[in-house]
Amino acid sequence: MxxxxxxxxxxxxxxxxxxxxxxxxxxxxxxxAVGGIAEGDDYRLGTDPMRIHAALEEVWSEAGVLLLVDLGxxxxxxxxxxxxLTPEQRxxxxxxxxxxxxxxxxxxxxAGLGHSLEEVNQAAEATAxxxxxxxxxxxx
Amino acid sequence: xxxxxxxxxxxxxxHSTDVTVRHPLGLHLRKSKDVVQTASRFQAxxxxxxxxxxxxVVNAKSILQLMQIQARQGHVIRLSAQGPDxxxxxxxxxxxxxxxxxxxxxxx
Numbered sequence: 001m002x003x004x005x006x007x008x009x010x011x012x013x014x015x016x017x018x019x020x021x022x023x024x025x026x027x028x029x030x031x032x033a034v035g036g037i038a039e040g041d042d043y044r045l046g047t048d049p050m051r052i053h054a055a056l057e058e059v060w061s062e063a064g065v066l067l068l069v070d071l072g073x074x075x076x077x078x079x080x081x082x083x084x085l086t087p088e089q090r091x092x093x094x095x096x097x098x099x100x101x102x103x104x105x106x107x108x109x110x111a112g113l114g115h116s117l118e119e120v121n122q123a124a125e126a127t128a129x130x131x132x133x134x135x136x137x138x139x140x
Numbered sequence: 141x142x143x144x145x146x147x148x149x150x151x152x153x154x155h156s157t158d159v160t161v162r163h164p165l166g167l168h169l170r171k172s173k174d175v176v177q178t179a180s181r182f183q184a185x186x187x188x189x190x191x192x193x194x195x196x197v198v199n200a201k202s203i204l205q206l207m208q209i210q211a212r213q214g215h216v217i218r219l220s221a222q223g224p225d226x227x228x229x230x231x232x233x234x235x236x237x238x239x240x241x242x243x244x245x246x247x248x
Binding site: 024 | 170173176204207208
């Protein structure tokens, strides 16, 4: 099954997204949260390519890994982390364009259903167009 | 009846059933997840429509589409299924809306 790596500037945000997305899984999907930059016993805000790379090594499988990222340097660090992989590993890793929370929740569900990396990512990215409050429905 | 038998023999049986959302939070995220996971176990094409809101008919195997019918407590949802295992699919999904099983996870 496709596994997920959650990349956020905030360690607590990444863990929270992992917790929520993890509640959607019916299957053998692994989610790793990589948030913040280690500083002593704690984390400060930021993203760390080496920790993202370590997470990718840990969860990589032939089915693939989808990376869900927040903004800015999360994308850069994730891209850098991919460059450390072997070409074989790199070929089945994808950085999703999805919004972090919605994308991770949907990706976890889809991955657990055994869908392919492309299908999981498509479902996650569809959340960008998702209307939380559909205007077309009656309002009661 | 004869028509129905012919349709079923062709694997083209279409059925529907209405369920009422009982939970105070409506058809919430994790309940929708249970619906998707249960629906995905069946070959049948399964749709849901919020009759109370006269929503569009959506794919019950898509959680985003299920969230968009905005089902609240008391709303009536029409589940329809088409395919060889349509009846079983509807029975399994309907059970998720049964108050007695409401807070239990989907059967595996």
